[in-house]
Amino acid sequence: MDLEETAVKARAFSYFRAATLDQALDAHARAGDDARFIAGGQSLVPALSLRLQAPRLLIDITHIDELRGVRREGGHLRIGALTRHCEMLSEPLIAEFAPLLHAAAPFVAHPAIRNRGTFGGSVALADPASEFPAMTLALDAEIEIAGPSGRRRVKADNFFIDLFETALQPGELITAIYVPLFRADQRFAFDELARRRGDYALVGCGMLATFAGERIHDIRISYLSVGNTPTRVRGAEATLIGQRLDAERIAAAQGALEGDLAPPESDEVPPAMRLHLARVLLGRLLGRLGEAA
Amino acid sequence: MTAPLTSLDRPNSYIGRSVPRPNAKRLLAGRGRYVSDLRLPRMLYAAFLRSPHAHAKIVAIKTGDACAREGVHLVATGADLAKICTPWTGTLDHFKGMTSAPQWPLPVDRVVWAGQAVVAVVAESRAIAEDALELIEVDYEDLPVVVDLGVAREAGGALVNSGSVDNTCFRSQLDNGTVDDAFAHAAHVVEEEFTFGRHTAVTLEPRAIVADYDPSAGTLTVHHGTQTPYQFQDLYSRHYNIPEARVRVIATDIGGSFGMKLHVYHEDMAVVGLSILLGRPVKYVADRMESFVSDIHARDHRVRARMALDGKGEILAMDVEDLTAIGAFSTYPRTSVVEGNQVIRLMGAPYRFKNYRATLEVIFQNKVQTSQYRAVGHPIACAVTERLVDMAAAKLGLDPFAIRAQNVIPDDAYPQTSPTGYRFEALSHQACLKRLHEIMDYDGLRAEQAGLRKRGIHRGIGIATFVEITNPSPAFYGVGGARISSQDGAILSLTPSGEVRCLISVTEQGQGTEAIISQIVADQLGLAQEHVKVITGDTEVTPHGGATWACRGAGIGGETALQATRALKRNILEIAALILQERPSALDIVDGQVVDAATQNERMPISEIARIAYFRSDTLPPGTQAQLTVSHHFAPQGYPFAFTNGIQGCSLEVDVETGLIKLLKHFIVEDCGRVINPMLVDEQLRGGIVQGLGAALFEECRYSDTGQLVNGSLADYLVPMPMEMPDIVIAHVETPTADTELGAKGVGEAGTAAASACVLNAVNDALAPLGATINSIPITPMKVLTALKRF
Ligand SMILES: Cc1cc2nc3c(=O)[nH]c(=O)nc-3n(C[C@H](O)[C@H](O)[C@H](O)COP(=O)(O)OP(=O)(O)OC[C@H]3O[C@@H](n4cnc5c(N)ncnc54)[C@H](O)[C@@H]3O)c2cc1C
Numbered sequence A: 001m002d003l004e005e006t007a008v009k010a011r012a013f014s015y016f017r018a019a020t021l022d023q024a025l026d027a028h029a030r031a032g033d034d035a036r037f038i039a040g041g042q043s044l045v046p047a048l049s050l051r052l053q054a055p056r057l058l059i060d061i062t063h064i065d066e067l068r069g070v071r072r073e074g075g076h077l078r079i080g081a082l083t084r085h086c087e088m089l090s091e092p093l094i095a096e097f098a099p100l101l102h103a104a105a106p107f108v109a110h111p112a113i114r115n116r117g118t119f120g121g122s123v124a125l126a127d128p129a130s131e132f133p134a135m136t137l138a139l140d141a142e143i144e145i146a147g148p149s150g151r152r153r154v155k156a157d158n159f160f161i162d163l164f165e166t167a168l169q170p171g172e173l174i175t176a177i178y179v180p181l182f183r184a185d186q187r188f189a190f191d192e193l194a195r196r197r198g199d200y201a202l203v204g205c206g207m208l209a210t211f212a213g214e215r216i217h218d219i220r221i222s223y224l225s226v227g228n229t230p231t232r233v234r235g236a237e238a239t240l241i242g243q244r245l246d247a248e249r250i251a252a253a254q255g256a257l258e259g260d261l262a263p264p265e266s267d268e269v270p271p272a273m274r275l276h277l278a279r280v281l282l283g284r285l286l287g288r289l290g291e292a293a
Numbered sequence B: 001m002t003a004p005l006t007s008l009d010r011p012n013s014y015i016g017r018s019v020p021r022p023n024a025k026r027l028l029a030g031r032g033r034y035v036s037d038l039r040l041p042r043m044l045y046a047a048f049l050r051s052p053h054a055h056a057k058i059v060a061i062k063t064g065d066a067c068a069r070e071g072v073h074l075v076a077t078g079a080d081l082a083k084i085c086t087p088w089t090g091t092l093d094h095f096k097g098m099t100s101a102p103q104w105p106l107p108v109d110r111v112v113w114a115g116q117a118v119v120a121v122v123a124e125s126r127a128i129a130e131d132a133l134e135l136i137e138v139d140y141e142d143l144p145v146v147v148d149l150g151v152a153r154e155a156g157g158a159l160v161n162s163g164s165v166d167n168t169c170f171r172s173q174l175d176n177g178t179v180d181d182a183f184a185h186a187a188h189v190v191e192e193e194f195t196f197g198r199h200t201a202v203t204l205e206p207r208a209i210v211a212d213y214d215p216s217a218g219t220l221t222v223h224h225g226t227q228t229p230y231q232f233q234d235l236y237s238r239h240y241n242i243p244e245a246r247v248r249v250i251a252t253d254i255g256g257s258f259g260m261k262l263h264v265y266h267e268d269m270a271v272v273g274l275s276i277l278l279g280r281p282v283k284y285v286a287d288r289m290e291s292f293v294s295d296i297h298a299r300d301h302r303v304r305a306r307m308a309l310d311g312k313g314e315i316l317a318m319d320v321e322d323l324t325a326i327g328a329f330s331t332y333p334r335t336s337v338v339e340g341n342q343v344i345r346l347m348g349a350p351y352r353f354k355n356y357r358a359t360l361e362v363i364f365q366n367k368v369q370t371s372q373y374r375a376v377g378h379p380i381a382c383a384v385t386e387r388l389v390d391m392a393a394a395k396l397g398l399d400p401f402a403i404r405a406q407n408v409i410p411d412d413a414y415p416q417t418s419p420t421g422y423r424f425e426a427l428s429h430q431a432c433l434k435r436l437h438e439i440m441d442y443d444g445l446r447a448e449q450a451g452l453r454k455r456g457i458h459r460g461i462g463i464a465t466f467v468e469i470t471n472p473s474p475a476f477y478g479v480g481g482a483r484i485s486s487q488d489g490a491i492l493s494l495t496p497s498g499e500v501r502c503l504i505s506v507t508e509q510g511q512g513t514e515a516i517i518s519q520i521v522a523d524q525l526g527l528a529q530e531h532v533k534v535i536t537g538d539t540e541v542t543p544h545g546g547a548t549w550a551c552r553g554a555g556i557g558g559e560t561a562l563q564a565t566r567a568l569k570r571n572i573l574e575i576a577a578l579i580l581q582e583r584p585s586a587l588d589i590v591d592g593q594v595v596d597a598a599t600q601n602e603r604m605p606i607s608e609i610a611r612i613a614y615f616r617s618d619t620l621p622p623g624t625q626a627q628l629t630v631s632h633h634f635a636p637q638g639y640p641f642a643f644t645n646g647i648q649g650c651s652l653e654v655d656v657e658t659g660l661i662k663l664l665k666h667f668i669v670e671d672c673g674r675v676i677n678p679m680l681v682d683e684q685l686r687g688g689i690v691q692g693l694g695a696a697l698f699e700e701c702r703y704s705d706t707g708q709l710v711n712g713s714l715a716d717y718l719v720p721m722p723m724e725m726p727d728i729v730i731a732h733v734e735t736p737t738a739d740t741e742l743g744a745k746g747v748g749e750a751g752t753a754a755a756s757a758c759v760l761n762a763v764n765d766a767l768a769p770l771g772a773t774i775n776s777i778p779i780t781p782m783k784v785l786t787a788l789k790r791f
Helices: A002-007 A021-034 A044-049 A085-090 A092-097 A099-107 A119-125 A131-138 A234-240 A247-260 A271-291 B024-028 B064-068 B078-082 B126-133 B179-184 B229-239 B266-278 B288-294 B338-346 B378-396 B400-407 B429-440 B442-454 B513-525 B553-580 B606-615 B678-697 B750-770 B781-787
Strands: A014-017 A035-038 A057-060 A070-073 A076-080 A142-147 A150-155 A160-162 A173-180 A186-193 A203-212 A215-224 B044-050 B056-062 B072-076 B117-123 B137-142 B168-176 B188-200 B208-214 B219-224 B247-250 B282-285 B297-309 B315-325 B355-363 B458-470 B488-494 B500-504 B532-535 B587-590 B593-596 B602-605 B629-634 B642-654 B661-671 B727-732
Touching: A021 A035, A021 A057, A021 A142, A021 A173, A035 A044, A070 A092, A076 A092, A076 A119, A085 A099, A085 A119, A092 A099, A099 A131, A099 A186, A099 A203, A119 A131, A119 A173, A131 A186, A131 A203, A131 A215, A186 A271, A203 A271, A215 A234, A234 A247, A247 A271, A271 B781, B044 B126, B044 B266, B044 B288, B056 B117, B064 B072, B072 B126, B072 B266, B078 B266, B117 B126, B117 B266, B168 B338, B179 B297, B179 B315, B179 B355, B188 B378, B188 B678, B208 B266, B219 B229, B219 B266, B229 B247, B266 B282, B297 B338, B297 B378, B315 B338, B315 B378, B338 B355, B338 B378, B338 B458, B378 B400, B378 B458, B378 B750, B400 B429, B400 B458, B429 B442, B429 B458, B429 B642, B429 B661, B429 B727, B442 B458, B458 B750, B488 B553, B488 B606, B500 B513, B500 B553, B513 B532, B513 B553, B553 B587, B553 B593, B553 B602, B553 B606, B553 B629, B593 B606, B602 B606, B642 B750, B661 B678, B661 B750, B678 B727, B678 B750, B750 B781
Parallel strands: A014 A057, A035 A057, B044 B282, B219 B247, B315 B355, B500 B532, B661 B727
Antiparallel strands: A070 A076, A076 A173, A142 A150, A142 A173, A186 A203, A203 A215, B044 B117, B056 B137, B072 B117, B168 B355, B188 B297, B208 B219, B208 B282, B297 B315, B458 B642, B488 B500, B488 B629, B587 B593, B593 B602, B642 B661
């Protein structure tokens, strides 16, 4: 009561803690548009406090066991939607089989936020400036979705549609994200450019490459903070496939970015500058990939 | 130069010792008493509907639904409050010709910036009040918006205040010596145009106020997170027509202030009125988003400046034009022109030249007000001067240290007058330059820089000399008609147990004022510090004084405490002398014991004197009236300001591909006169430097073409954070002022004064081999990459 009188800024809402997936889906189906799932709350709660969102019902999904845990399933690592950002740093299976997520995690916000924010929440929100959604693209991950009409798996490539818009339909939940297991013939790199550590980046990039000897057999490169969605740069990828990573190739990949990216207008980072930064970052990361042999 | 030994330098003196702040543990333990936490019985909560427009006419306000909402007690508009509150105008007489429109708690017919509070709701909880805000409808009619400083000055353009001839608030000019002649005969002239962004204070605790009007007694009590309770007592009394003695302002613990919490805010004035209308306590705490659009902002200058030098690198003259935009009003009661005024008066201050000309133009625009914030004007004057000095050095092939050593006023040449007319008692630029050179290992840094440049790593080294204004006399505000005191008062009592209670008018915002006052009292009386209790910030209890602004707590408040303590000590020794049948001059007090002054032999504890005086006065000689409470006031005399000086240096690395800057190390040599508590002085310097570094690289309030603040959240407005801050190396030179016994000057703003100038010089030093220059603060990646033509 004490706090409520001075500190509560959100509009009043009801709260329901779901014990099972069915309960959560059910509650949402009954409440319709006026309900939101809440996981770590690290994006939703600020939005409520600012009254940017004012749902009537919050459905807490953090007690649903099915959404939890990291384990191997065949050729994939199944990462439960409730896996917290801090677990990306501490969970040995992630370090071993999804090292790109492990490498990106320290760049996600600050420890207090990483202690609560969830992988599923981050991917569901699909903030184009967020690290993890972009990395699901580089990892060729699959997003498992449960909804009133059953379950399905959507490739990350098909998941991100537009600004904060995904393949998720109203009332659907992400249950887990499936990441192909990292292999010995693969290399990865991640970095971002930010004015302060922990901030959303000016530009960020992660990549996963499969090598055949010294040549790149396959590579997936994904950017954050370059447009309305996390962005794969297929043109740049194409310049690298079947090639050795020398200075000339790196320059070619950098050159291709212009066709891949159309950064938005911004008073702080004009499009041409963001493209420049994307090139610089690509050069540095490919350089590291080359050295990582 | 180091302070000569005096009685303050006794081996067991508290003065000059790093004793911890007595209140630090209490605050860390969560026992602070912040206004934000305060709850009074029957208290209500205010929330404000804010203008979405930067400039618009208020056509109609419909409040019916909000009034009807359960739990809402009052919905008040500008018209409602104008009936009980007289308007205020942010002008002062000594700024000749300045204008500003009258202000009311809430606007009566026009909004003049986006975010201005328009309607107040008072309800049983903040949440209910905010719900009710959503039920209020305001019809606005857009008016032309004045955003850009250049556009604001165009003849025939849109006006912030219709009816005025233009958007000018104030113009001022200085012209000393023979400037034109000096430029005409100069061997070298350097010239640059600079811009300085707007930024804001960002305190940990936002503005907070609880106003409690008691109609039965006709008294107003305001719990207010402010630096200056007496100023607000006076203002609430006068604008709400309540006798001053019936207005009490209590400013207990405050979560940061930095100058931001000494101005009149519309919401705060409104909350007082709301409490009067309701006869109940009303609370308002600004949230972070509200703070961004309603706390004062600072800086926002465009400066064109040039400097003339002779063939040997001697500075001959400066010619400066400062344009600054201050929002829609000049702030009350200190105005918004003090910063510009200090900019043009602090230019060139460390140097010997005499020919100086400056013009200042202060402009209105449709943004939130700017006003005094830590290091008022100093960072601008320092950056402009020091950058020009570096440009001149480069032109002449001189090292930055060498050109400064050649031009600073020599340490033995004081008293001196600055090119702009400020009178300096004694400064120590030469000693500071020499010391900085040593602590930076300047030659080593230069060698390392040269080595790294060959490998494509671009390090920069920058230095900046500065002068800071402290211990202001009435010349600052009083002469302009402001009821802002430059004196302080203290009331000291010896308690019946032989401890001391000190009520003093300076206030504490986390800088350790209470700690240094207790050190001074303990030292001067001869008592352990834990036996001194210092009480601040309550107009009903503490005597009237200036409180906290402009670096005055140690210099003026400290001297007040020193003189008051000496008076109390005399009174104690008088009683002791009667009891011991001694002459008072033969006695002293050490560690709470009256001792023989010559032998230091213990005679009796002061607790015994207190016991006798309070409980057994019958045993004292007839006619004796022990005076164990003294009150004392001290107003600065002599020089109108105690100027301090120092020099900062920094080393940083510029990533020339990304424009990102990494601060590697920062250095300062500072002379604040007598250092009372080295730890607190160092922390003031560090905190100040960090704020200056924030301004240099990160902080900026950015506006859209329509006058909307586009980065008004902590996600978008970047404050300096620990990961980006360098280690800060500190050294001191001590030149006490002779105007006081204590000899202390201020130190709170020194760090901020020169940190951004230092970074500006270092970045330019890094970029010099690449032919790029930067003349704008904050130095963003975009500015660096633009200068390097990277995109
Ligand atoms: C100060 C600050 C800095 C931050 N910095 C960064 C940063 O640098 N990089 C970064 O990536 N993020 C950053 N974040 C955001 C943070 O990572 C969030 O935690 C994350 O984006 C959302 O995860 P969550 O679990 O907190 O989701 P919530 O806030 O609980 O929910 C977010 C949205 O996702 C929906 N949702 C949540 N879980 C699911 C699910 N399983 N299925 C379907 N929908 C779901 C919710 O309904 C809601 O709409 C920052 C946050 C803060 C407060």
